[in-house]
Amino acid sequence: MPLSKRAAPALLTDQVYDTIHEAILSGELPAGSRLTVRELAEQVGTSAMPVREAIRRLEEAGIVEREPHKGAVVKALTLEELLHVYNIRRLLEVEAARLGSRHITREDCDRMQAEYDLMRHAITEHQVIPILDHDENLLEILYTAAGNPLLVQMIRNLWRQCRAYKIVGAQGTLDTAGDESLWRYQRDLIDAARDGDSLKAASVNDSSLVDATDRIKALLAAQRDHS
Structure with a gap:
């Protein structure tokens, strides 16, 4: 399989990550906002997979956290x-x-x-x-x-x-x-x-x-x- 095709899913995840990350940095998604995979996928126009991966990366970066009964949310300010x-x-x-x-x-x-x-x-x-x-x-x-x-x-x-x-x-x-x-x-x-x-x-x-x-x-x- 050509490298360009193998890399395409990762590139899409990067784009979704950048979009969500920018929305958080700009205040469009303020602290405490729930990050629902289905809703975000509809907004960015992709399937659920790249959105789910982007949220996982945002968790690793310390920008998003998991809360009981809520799922992924933009990390609160403390x-x-x-x-x-x-x-x-x-x-x-x-x-x-x-x-x-x-x-x-x-x-x-x-x-x-x-x-x-x-x-x-x-x-x-x-x-x-x-x-x-x-x-x-x-x-x-x-x-x-x-x-x-x-x-x-x-x-x-x-x-x-x-x-x-x-x-x-x-x-x-x-x-x-x-x-x-x-x-x-x-x-x-x-x-x-x-x-x-x-x-x-x-x-x-x-x-x-x-x-x-x-x-x-x-x-x-x-x-x-x-x-």
Whole structure:
């Protein structure tokens, strides 16, 4: 059998996985949503098999979990997971910012600035997902300059795992008048990168992640109190 035909089912599963994963990251399928194989298969236009396999992979990635009497659901947001993920992010991203700012080029700083400008526009338009996308693009430029692809890959994986928390944080910050935390740290990080100031870059990133953790904790607590 030709390889292309043997690979086709796996490629279809990849497409279904990407579709469901994006719906979770965008908030279209929020925490607690049930993932019913038949319904999802109808929505994406496939048989049940690739949907079932995609859900299994989402479970392995820690994005989906099994609940009694419900089956597969989008994993709920918890304070414990928030602290675990953001503490690891601090360890990795503070170091990535420190190393990246030592080696980043002027052209890469200009690329960071372009992503920052797009992010500020998205903030003005209250577009949560573009805000997060441009923020991550900006940071990835800096982190890539550190010259450690494995470090960048690990950070990307953490971003995917905590995207739901980031959505909560960004939306809550947008709803708070006068809060500059969605853009102030990025501005200071670009300045540090242009100056090659590794200590400042590390400090800015650390402060940014501590602030994000505190904001999301407060927002999760408020949601819990109103539920």
